[in-house]
Each structure stands twice: as structure tokens, then as C-alpha cells.
Amino acid sequence: MNRSGLSLVFAVLGGLVLLFIIAPLAGIFLKTTPVQFFETVRDKDVTASILLTLSISLFTTLFFAIGAIPLAYLLARKNFRGKNLVQSLIDLPIVIPHSAAGIAILGLVSRDSFLGKAASTVGIDFVGHPLGIGLAMAFVSVPFLIQSARTGFEQVPVRLEKAALTLGASTWGSFKSISMPLAKRSIISGMIMMFSRGLSEFGAVVIIAYYPMVTPVLIWDRFNSFGLKYARPVAAVFLLVCLLFFIVLRILANKTSHDQDRKHI
Amino acid sequence: MIRIENISKQFTSFNLSQVSFEISEGEYVVLLGDSGSGKSVLLEILSGLIKPDQGNIYLNDNDLANVPIRKRPFGIVFQDLALFPHLTVYDNLAFPLKNRDIPNADINLKIHEVAEKLEIIPILSRYTDGLSGGEKQRVALARTLATEPACLLLDEPLSALDARIRKEIKAVLRNLNRGGQTIIHVTHDYQEALSLATRIGIMEQGRLIRYGPALEVLMNPMSPFMASFTGIRNFIRVTLRKDLCDGRIKAWTEQNIPLIFQTDKIHGQGYLVVPEESVFLSLEPVETSAANQLHGIITDIIPAIHGFEVIIDVGFPLHSLLTADGIDRLSIKPGDPVYASFKASALRYINLQVK
Structure with a gap:
């Protein structure tokens, strides 16, 4: 088979996979009438749920970044005993069933657990609480941030950090002024991935909190209680919001990177 | 300081x-x-x-x-x-x-x-x-x-x-x-x-x-x-001793090849530096003022900044720097036998400090 023939075969096979991804998503929008769509947008339960989902995922991403970025840096720069084990543990939440992840988190934060008891002394019950939902979202989404940030730090030449030290910077100064800005693109990309993954989490969240209802749970609830006809418009609105957020964040991230690249020319 | x-x-x-x-x-x-x-x-x-x-x-x-x-x-x-x-x-x-x-x-x-x-x-x-x-x-x-x-x-x-x-x-x-x-x-x-x-x-x-x-x-x-x-090509390990045939002090290479150079020493070990631009080649043995003449086979000819570097196996690798004109005149190529000559006064002896 010549090269153009092979390219054609690959294009057809790849096109089928692409169609498989696009068709169901397009179907949601095509089968939702404008009236249904706008009624759903005006539905206070839906808007409250979407706002809750967005805010928990955003807060969770920002909060966990405080620990995830330093961990990513350590994994990129240091060799230590058990490093491979740590890396495998970080990837674990991605590969286990998310319902199992929810059960694991529930074990950690339930009322009879150590953390649950400690939180209850200050009046917080993680189960059925946005904090619990945030923990469930973080459990399954933080690996995306860690891995992306780690790749970013690995791409920063160690030599630049050494140079910073010889030029009078402290190790924190070198991290803040050299490593972080140069790994910024990967870190932001990882944060977008974590945020997006948190938004879409259902399996782990539903075990921690049915109420307050994050949108994936609301879609499931509408489907279970009223059927596909009532679940689909919520899914369409949520998909559109997620898509918009994703696009806006990507544009902002690319703009930051582009500005940085342009400065280099 | x-x-x-x-x-x-x-x-x-x-x-x-x-x-x-x-x-x-x-x-x-x-x-x-x-x-x-x-x-x-x-x-x-x-x-x-x-x-x-x-x-x-x-x-x-x-x-x-x-x-x-x-x-x-x-x-x-x-x-x-x-x-x-x-x-x-x-x-x-x-x-x-x-x-x-x-x-x-x-x-x-x-x-x-x-x-x-x-x-x-x-x-x-x-x-x-x-x-x-x-x-x-x-x-x-x-x-x-x-x-x-x-x-x-x-x-x-x-x-x-x-x-x-x-x-x-x-x-x-x-x-x-x-x-x-x-x-x-x-x-x-x-x-x-x-x-x-x-x-x-x-x-x-x-x-x-x-x-x-x-x-x-x-x-x-x-x-x-x-x-x-230091860019020295011919750096030859030698031992100084008397040549029993003519009674002169000569530098003997590790291959037991005697080289004549100017010295007041009567024994010792060291290195002989033979500047490669001082080594000239001929196809036949020639009678010149050069005290050293060695027969060997050309093993390589390498282009250099000012001509060509010719490497001759005379028992040890000897480097000679020739102009392009010199190469043309002799029509030499790797594998050809040649005679390499150099003057005793061109050689520099570095005595090795034996501890």
C-alpha cells in the first residue's frame, strides 16, 4: 500500500472514532429544543447546581494546587527511595472505579473516622457538605495537575536553577522566579484539566453527597426520576457551560504562553 | 589571592x-x-x-x-x-x-x-x-x-x-x-x-x-x-644512550630506532619533540644536511589548515606537514614508501623527571 492509500485508511479509521465522540454530544444538543433549553436555564435548581459545581471545582483546584505543585516539583527534581511507589499512588485514583474512590473518601471523612470526628468538633460534617464534595472531586482529579506540573518542571533545565543560586537567589527565590514561571504553561494546563475533571465527577461525589446536588448528580437524579427527556436539557446546558469554561480557560492559558513566546522573539 | x-x-x-x-x-x-x-x-x-x-x-x-x-x-x-x-x-x-x-x-x-x-x-x-x-x-x-x-x-x-x-x-x-x-x-x-x-x-x-x-x-x-x-604531533618517548657503532649519544625510541639530536646529556629518559613542519619527505634516499633519515610507509594524508598532514609509519607514527604543492610534486598517496628526513637541530628533548 502506498503512502497516500495508508493515509486514507488512517483518516477513515480516525474519522470513525472522532464521529463516535462527536455524535452523542451533538445528539444531546440536537434533541434539545430551544424552548427546553431556555426553560432549563431559568430553572433555579439547575443554575444553583451548576454554580455550586463550578465553585467547588474551582476552589478545590486552587486549594489543592498549593500542595500539588510542590509535590510535582519534588517528583521532577528529587530522587528518593519509594519514588516509583509514590508515582504509582498518584496515578491510582485515575485507574480505580470512581465509586470505589468515593467509598475510600467516605472511609476517610465519615462521621466515625478520625478526620470526620475532628471536623465535627468545629461543626463540619463532610458527608453531604461542599467540602466533602470537594475532597471527592480532588481525589480523582488532582493526579492530572500533579502529572502535568511535573512534566513542566522536568522541562525546566536544572542548569537555570543552579545559575539562579549562584546569582544570589535562595532556593525559594529560584523556585519562585525561575522554575514556576518556566513551568507555568504546564501548571495552568494541569489546573484546567483538574478543574474540568472535577466538574464532571459523578461516581465519587454521589457517594459522599447526594445533596447539595452537583450537576452530574442532578442529571442522574432527573434521569432516574423523570427520564431522558428531562435529564437531557440539563446535560445540554451543563455541557455548554463546561465547554465555554474550557474554551475560555484554554484561550487565557494560550494567551499567557503566547505572550511569553512573543517576548522571546 | x-x-x-x-x-x-x-x-x-x-x-x-x-x-x-x-x-x-x-x-x-x-x-x-x-x-x-x-x-x-x-x-x-x-x-x-x-x-x-x-x-x-x-x-x-x-x-x-x-x-x-x-x-x-x-x-x-x-x-x-x-x-x-x-x-x-x-x-x-x-x-x-x-x-x-x-x-x-x-x-x-x-x-x-x-x-x-x-x-x-x-x-x-x-x-x-x-x-x-x-x-x-x-x-x-x-x-x-x-x-x-x-x-x-x-x-x-x-x-x-x-x-x-x-x-x-x-x-x-x-x-x-x-x-x-x-x-x-x-x-x-x-x-x-x-x-x-x-x-x-x-x-x-x-x-x-x-x-x-x-x-x-x-x-x-x-x-x-x-x-x-599543546598541538605537538610528534612526541616520541626516548632513552638516551651511546651508539656503540659511532660512539655518539643518541635518542633511542621504544622501537629501538636511533635519532640524532644536539645534547650534552649522556643518559636519561624523556621525550623528543619533532616539529612536523621540520619533517620533509623524498621518494629516494637523499644526501642532505639532515642527520635523521627514516624509511617508512605513508598511512594517511589529512587536509590541514596550511596544507596536508602526512602520517608515515617509520616504526612509530611520524607526522609531516606538507603544502598541497609538495604533495603534487611527490605524487604520494597512502601506501607509498617514502623517506622522512629531519635535522638534529630541529629536535627538542624534554627530560623526564624520574622519581
Whole structure:
């Protein structure tokens, strides 16, 4: 088979996979009438749920970044005993069933657990609480941030950090002024991935909190209680919001990177 | 005065062993060595990036052992320059000054002072990625000089530059040194060393095997390794002894080939330097004033800057430098037999100090 023939075969096979991804998503929008769509947008339960989902995922991403970025840096720069084990543990939440992840988190934060008891002394019950939902979202989404940030730090030449030290910077100064800005693109990309993954989490969240209802749970609830006809418009609105957020964040991230690249020319 | 005493560092596949030398203020020291000889590691030890297993570094009798990297009075310019790509040239230069909590107005003054010295004022607002090799090198030097280091450490500063820019940066380095800047420069290029150094150190497998005034070190290589760094092609191990046939003291190679040279010594061991431009070739034995004439087979003919380098197997490899015209006239090619002649007065004997 010549090269153009092979390219054609690959294009057809790849096109089928692409169609498989696009068709169901397009179907949601095509089968939702404008009236249904706008009624759903005006539905206070839906808007409250979407706002809750967005805010928990955003807060969770920002909060966990405080620990995830330093961990990513350590994994990129240091060799230590058990490093491979740590890396495998970080990837674990991605590969286990998310319902199992929810059960694991529930074990950690339930009322009879150590953390649950400690939180209850200050009046917080993680189960059925946005904090619990945030923990469930973080459990399954933080690996995306860690891995992306780690790749970013690995791409920063160690030599630049050494140079910073010889030029009078402290190790924190070198991290803040050299490593972080140069790994910024990967870190932001990882944060977008974590945020997006948190938004879409259902399996782990539903075990921690049915109420307050994050949108994936609301879609499931509408489907279970009223059927596909009532679940689909919520899914369409949520998909559109997620898509918009994703696009806006990507544009902002690319703009930051582009500005940085342009400065280099 | 910088004093380096018995610096040693052990790595899994390499050791730096007992390196000691002294540098007076304003000297230009070049450390010559192959890659892997330990010269770059030594610079990183001096800058504080690597902690030695043993040994001390003194600046004017002050031990620097416990001085942290950021407070070391030495400034290093890495081989790859390590310019910060996300900062402008101005901000690269400002980086070390901001780390020293210098007021902004003084930072601006200092940057313009070093930028003027290195002639980079027109590029201060540019980012480093788009700069030429020479401009980058100047920026890296300026950034380190902004810290006013007691000693400038340069790791192969000219190796990545083309010939024209190399000449330009050499002039910059010479000017800095003339201005009183003490410099330690590591390289594998002896011509670079010859054109810049006041003192030269030769490093081999983690050891400083020779250290002294530049010309003295380059003119008197004490081993084939050192000779290879000084551009000497014919560096022949010999033993001096009397030729029983004619009673003359001759230098006998390891292949027991006698070579005649001018000496007042009657015995000893050492090396004979035969300048390759002094070796001339002929197709037949010829009667000339040259005292040495050896028969051999040409093994290779390699183009060189000023003609061709011909390698002849006369029992040992002998190098001869010929012009293109000379090659044409003799019509020689690898495999041809030739006679190589050289005068006794052209040879230089280096006596080996036998301990």
C-alpha cells in the first residue's frame, strides 16, 4: 500500500472514532429544543447546581494546587527511595472505579473516622457538605495537575536553577522566579484539566453527597426520576457551560504562553 | 589571592583527586583538559554548587567552606550560559542585583555600567532567545560581572561560538582581565589557553597534573596527554644512550630506532619533540644536511589548515606537514614508501623527571 492509500485508511479509521465522540454530544444538543433549553436555564435548581459545581471545582483546584505543585516539583527534581511507589499512588485514583474512590473518601471523612470526628468538633460534617464534595472531586482529579506540573518542571533545565543560586537567589527565590514561571504553561494546563475533571465527577461525589446536588448528580437524579427527556436539557446546558469554561480557560492559558513566546522573539 | 587546597570529590564513575593551586589577584588561569577530566566539576565546587568531600578554598586566607552558594564571592558563567529565557536582558542583569536587595535606582546604574562595558546597551530590552551567540555570551558575562565577583569562573565560554565571534569574545575576556578581573577559564582548546592565559593547569582524569606559567607549561609537555593539548604531533618517548657503532649519544625510541639530536646529556629518559613542519619527505634516499633519515610507509594524508598532514609509519607514527604543492610534486598517496628526513637541530628533548 502506498503512502497516500495508508493515509486514507488512517483518516477513515480516525474519522470513525472522532464521529463516535462527536455524535452523542451533538445528539444531546440536537434533541434539545430551544424552548427546553431556555426553560432549563431559568430553572433555579439547575443554575444553583451548576454554580455550586463550578465553585467547588474551582476552589478545590486552587486549594489543592498549593500542595500539588510542590509535590510535582519534588517528583521532577528529587530522587528518593519509594519514588516509583509514590508515582504509582498518584496515578491510582485515575485507574480505580470512581465509586470505589468515593467509598475510600467516605472511609476517610465519615462521621466515625478520625478526620470526620475532628471536623465535627468545629461543626463540619463532610458527608453531604461542599467540602466533602470537594475532597471527592480532588481525589480523582488532582493526579492530572500533579502529572502535568511535573512534566513542566522536568522541562525546566536544572542548569537555570543552579545559575539562579549562584546569582544570589535562595532556593525559594529560584523556585519562585525561575522554575514556576518556566513551568507555568504546564501548571495552568494541569489546573484546567483538574478543574474540568472535577466538574464532571459523578461516581465519587454521589457517594459522599447526594445533596447539595452537583450537576452530574442532578442529571442522574432527573434521569432516574423523570427520564431522558428531562435529564437531557440539563446535560445540554451543563455541557455548554463546561465547554465555554474550557474554551475560555484554554484561550487565557494560550494567551499567557503566547505572550511569553512573543517576548522571546 | 585564591588558594585551592587538596580538593577531592568522589562520584560513582569519576573522582576529582587532591587538586591544589593558587591564583593571584588579576591572573588569568586556564584549566585545560579533555571532557570528563573534572575541570567543570572543579568550577562547580568553587562556585559552591557541589560540596567537595575534602579540601579547602581560601580567598585572602578566608575559608569559604561554610559560605553558602548565594554568598560566594565567585561568579560562574556556564557552558550553556543558562540565561533566563522568560526575562529580558535587562531583567537577567537585574536578577543578581535584586537578590542582594540593592535599591532600584542603584540597580539601574549598575546594569548600565556593566552593559556599557560589554557593549549590550542596545539589546537591554530584548529577550535572550532571539540573540546571537556572541550577544548571549556578552549577556551571560555581564550578568555575572554585575555581582562584582572576586573571581570569574568560565566553563568553556568559547566552545559554542563561530570563529569570528570567538575572536570578539576573546578580546572581551582579555579586556576584563586587563581591568584587573581574576579569571579561571576551563577549556579543551590549547590555542584558546595560549591566547588568554597567564597560567595554565592541565587536568587529566580528575587530577591537576601540571600548573604553571602559560608558556612554560605549553612548551614543556611532560606526557603524551599534555603534548596532545599543546598541538605537538610528534612526541616520541626516548632513552638516551651511546651508539656503540659511532660512539655518539643518541635518542633511542621504544622501537629501538636511533635519532640524532644536539645534547650534552649522556643518559636519561624523556621525550623528543619533532616539529612536523621540520619533517620533509623524498621518494629516494637523499644526501642532505639532515642527520635523521627514516624509511617508512605513508598511512594517511589529512587536509590541514596550511596544507596536508602526512602520517608515515617509520616504526612509530611520524607526522609531516606538507603544502598541497609538495604533495603534487611527490605524487604520494597512502601506501607509498617514502623517506622522512629531519635535522638534529630541529629536535627538542624534554627530560623526564624520574622519581
